[in-house]
Every structure is written in C-alpha cells, then in structure tokens.
Amino acid sequence: MHISEGVLAAPVLLVGAALGLAGTAVGLKKLDYDRIPQVALLAAASFVASFIHVPIGPASVHLVLNGILGVMLGWVAFPAILISLFPQAIMFQFGGLTVLGVTTCNMALPAVLGYYAFSAGIRSPKPFVSGLCSFLCGFVAILLSSLAVAGCLVLTGGSFWAGAKMIVLAHIPVMFIEGFITLGCVRFLKKVKPEMLEVVYARP
Amino acid sequence: MKLEEFATGNSFIHHLDPRGKVVAAAFFSGLVSLTQSLTAALAALVLPVILVALARLDFKRLMTRLAVVNGFILFTWFFIPFTFPGRVIYSIGPLDIHWEGVLYACLLTVKSNAIILALIALLGTSPVLDVVHALSHLGVxxxxxxxxxxxxxxxxxxxxxxxxxxxxxxxxxxxxxxxxxxxxxxxxxxxxxxxxxxxxxxxxxxxxxxRGFSGRFYILHHYQMKRRDYLFTSCGLVLPCLLVFIL
Structure with missing residues (x-):
C-alpha cells in the first residue's frame, strides 16, 4: 500500500498532507490522555501483525488490519495509523516523509468510514449480523484503500492507469483475507475480551 | 525487522543536532518531490550521495535497503515506458516503448532514490527517539x-x-x-x-x-545548536534550492 517517494504529483501530495493533518487533528482532539497507552499499544500490535504473512495459493500477503483498527478507534485511527507508518518512513524509508500524509489518508479514511458504517453492526448481539459486518469491515477497508492508492496514481498521470488497475486487482485476494481475519478476530475478541470492543477510545 | 540499522556510527553526520537534520531532510524531500526535470533531479541526487559518503554507512547494507525500497519503482518500470505518450523507440510485439516514458520512469527513479538516500543519511543516522524528540521541539x-x-x-x-x-x-x-x-x-x-x-x-x-504521571515527559538531555549545526542546516536549505532552481 506504500507509494514510493518522488512518484506522486505535487497537488496529490499536498491534498493528502492537508487531509492527513486534519484527520490527525480531529483524532488527537478526541483522544483522552488516559487512552494514550492503549491506543499506542494497539498501533504497535497492528504494526507487528502487519509482518504476518498469510499464505494464499503459492503467494502470500501481509495483513493491513486498518478495518479492525478503525472499528475500535474511530477517528483516533488517524493518529494511530500515522504513528505506525512513521517508523517505517524514517527507519525503513518505506514511503517517506512527503507521502506520509497521502498514505495515512489512504489507510485511515477507509478505517474511519468503516467505523461509521459497521461499528454498530459488529457490536450487535446477533452472530450473523455481527459476522457479516466484521467481514465487510475488513473487506471494504482494503477495497477502499486500494482504490485510494489507485486514485492517487491516476490523478498523478494518465500513464499510471495500467499500474493502478493492477494494484486494485492484486488486492482482491487481500480483501477476502482481511475480511476473514477481521471476522475471526472480532469473534475471538467477543469470546475472550468483550470489553475491548466496548471501550470508547474516541470522545464523541 | 532491523530497526535503527544506521543509527550507530561516529561520523560528522551522526553528531549533528537532529532538529537541523529533520528540517533539512523534510525540506529536501519536499523540494525534490516537486521537481519535474531530470537534470535537476540528477543534480539533487549528488547531495545525498555526498551525505551518505560523509556518514560512512555500510555500503552493502545500504544497497540491500535501497533494493528493498525500490520495489515500487521497479513496478512502475513495467508500465510507464509503455503507457506514457511519446515517440516510439522500440516495439516488442504489440507493446511500444516510448522515449518520453523511459525518461519519465528515469525521473521517478532518480527522485525516489535521492529522497530515500537523504532520509537514510539524515534521519537514519539518529536514534528514532532522538528524531521524535527533535519533532517535539519543532512543534509536533x-x-x-x-x-x-x-x-x-x-x-x-x-x-x-x-x-x-x-x-x-x-x-x-x-x-x-x-x-x-x-x-x-x-x-x-x-x-x-x-x-x-x-x-x-x-x-x-x-x-x-x-508514579504521578501528569502527561509530561521531562527531558534530561537537551539539544544545543552549535555553529556546525547552523552551518549544516543552512547548507541543507540553500544547496538543494540552488541545484533544483538553476538546473
């Protein structure tokens, strides 16, 4: 999901940075000081989990988990995703400083949308509704993220069409896997630690 | 997962004030990512190469790092030369390679690598917590x-x-x-x-x-901008401008 430095056009970078800044500001405003360790450790856990490679056929994909992060954190997903991208930017140079805003938006906006669309459904006591919503939450988050990455490339130049299409197509298996993982993860949390889904990380 | 691979070292670059390095790195990345000319990008590539040499980083590890990060750039080479409109220089079956497309792909490659090298040389040479400390001084x-x-x-x-x-x-x-x-x-x-x-x-x-945490970390080690830090930061702001705007 990372777009390298130096690829995107200036307007895309600037809009991405502005949106990322705004989203992070909203997220930080809604975040209580008491919740900082929890949010930070969830971000760390999702960072560690993104190194898990899940096999699919002969290849493997790595997890993204922005869907479940969004459902748990709401707007706070913006700063959480930003801080988990930041070490990658300065230590691995995976998507550097100038694309940080764009990448944050690409991953956090779908997370926040997923929060509004599915969080009530996921917390429903009916297993079918909850299961369906959690699958969709993981699925849609990756769908929207890959569309956003593709959109950034296409807005940069028409010659990126082919690449953008390839990116979205390559993410279709990832969407299903994230859907299944989110589904399993929510079921697990409901059984083992239901209060984790009830905590309100973001102030209304 | 190797964190802070280049942070230990004893060169001139490693001892600079992280605040100056953050400012220089951010400015350089921003400027280079906006440039649209291949000559300017190539000229800008010289600066991070000098910095990397000054920082005396391990060449082999640097190359492995660059190879990993260039994955996305390699991906663009698979379609940009074919889809970017321009003069046809070579045809493989139904696919035409366009000269302008090759130039554009070169531009992206050079820009990307210039920024990556600058980030490695400037931010990679400080421990991460120092960089974050610097960011908190810079208003984050x-x-x-x-x-x-x-x-x-x-x-x-x-x-x-x-x-x-x-x-x-x-x-x-x-x-x-x-x-x-x-x-x-x-x-x-x-x-x-x-x-x-x-x-x-x-x-x-x-x-x-x-332990009575009140939402504040007390910092024991304070940075001090020395003359060489001011010198370095001002060079970091002026030189890229000269290179990018003149060429």
Missing part, C-alpha cells in the same frame, strides 16, 4: 509524540509476544496453507495479540498513575 503536538513514544517503546515487547504465540503454534505443528483453518488461526493470533497489548497498556497506565 504532545499527544502525538506520546503516542509514538509508547508505540515505539513497546514495539519490541509486543513482537516478543508475537514470537511466543507463533512458537506455540509451531509446537502444535501448525502449518499455514490456503484453507479456512489457517485463516481462523491467524485471526485468533491477531486477536490474542490485541488482547495482550490491551492488558499491557492497562498495566502501563496504572503504573504511570502510581
């Missing part, structure tokens, strides 16, 4: 710095938790494959990781409260 909000601090501090702890879990899976002869069992197992693994991080964070919060 406290809450964000705290979030990052806790996240980074416990990254290794959570990674250990992950290793424990994956060893437990291995002991039970779990073999990943393309099946529902694998996905369910990974989902539970992620779930358990989240639960453990949640538990740990509650303990951290309690420990902080016990």
């Amino acid at each position: 909000p406290d809450k964000l710095v705290h979030l990052f601090f806790f996240c980074f501090r416990y990254l290794h702890t959570i990674r250990e938790e992950y290793h424990k879990l994956s060893e437990a899976l291995k002991v039970r002869s779990f073999r990943p494959g393309t099946n529902l069992h694998t996905y369910r197992t990974y989902a539970y693994l992620v779930g358990m990781l989240l639960v453990r991080s949640f538990h740990r964070s509650q303990r951290i919060l309690e420990a902080l409260k016990c």
